[in-house]
Amino acid sequence: MIALPPEVHVFVRDWLSANHVVLKGRDDVVVIDTGYAKHIPLTRALLASRAGLDGRPLARIVNTHCHSDHMGGNAALQRDYRCPIAIPEGEAVHVAAWDERALLIGYAGQRAERFAATEIIRPGSVHVWGGLEWRALAAPGHDMGALVFFNDAHGILISGDALWKNGYGFVMPPAFDTAALPAVRTTLEMLSGLGARCVVPGHGEPFADVDEAIERAHKRTAAFEADPLRLVWHAIKVLFVFTLLDRERIAASGVPGWVERTGIVRDLNAQYLGLAPAALAERIVAELVRSGALRHADGDLAPA
Secondary structure (H helix, E strand, C coil): CCCCCCCEEEEECCCCCEEEEEECCCCCCCEEEECHHHHHHHHHHHHHCCCCCCCCCCCEEEECCCCHHHHCHHHHHHHHHHCCCEEEEEHHHHHHHHHCCCCCCCCHHCCCCCCCCCECCCCCEEECCCCCEEEEEEECHHHHHHHEEECCCCCCCEEEECECECCCCCCCCCCCCCHHHHHHHHHHHHHHCCCCCEEEECCCCCCCCCHHHHHHHHHHHHHHHHHHHHHHHHHHHHHHHHHHHHHHHHEEHHHHHHHHCHHHHHHHHHHHHHHHHHHHHHHHHHHHHHHEEEECCEEEEEEE
């Protein structure tokens, strides 16, 4: 287990809700990322616990980026605590317009309650949260407006979905955003120069083998660059697993309908694959069963 300073506590969640990073000051608390809408009751309970706010006010909600699994609890927690919400500058226009395509909400078959951002975080800015100083650094790729937060004193990187122990969040293929994959490489190079000693990722446990994680991420990027179809299939499978985790069970016969209803999947298929919905659905299920990500359960599909 990674030893973090007492000002930093991480509630490790799962692949439906992003981790919550709780930064504890003497008199108040800042929370980075609030999870998915489905898990708001647990998010509330965690923050109300001794390991969370411990009776202190919530001074601010901060988001690394504004995908549904990172900001899905924003509106509810803002009502509960009457606190400001700070989001990356690159996300501000999408949140203000509540652009469900740009935010990958309705377009990806996901959900989040609309909220109003009250503060904007600019790349290069410095913030004192939980009594520690954090630099906000642009980390485009998975989300082109994303930020990571770095504390030089302890070498702690709060990476969101820009870097996990094994990879990073899915990236738009070139036909959808020509800048996305090159941005991933630029972000990884930036992260490698920080000298981070510990990474608190958006998903998964905090880890200390930072150089090895960055090297694995570079290899993944090279594989995607060499074969854009690999990137497309990765994105589609990630999106389906997220939907399955959200719903918990899906009728196997309903997967072609999911392919047709989910805008980003429909568009990826039209641009790159050209498969009939039933054929695409059959391949999605077969590959995810083979990888151990899902299982058959009485005519339904369930997370494995």
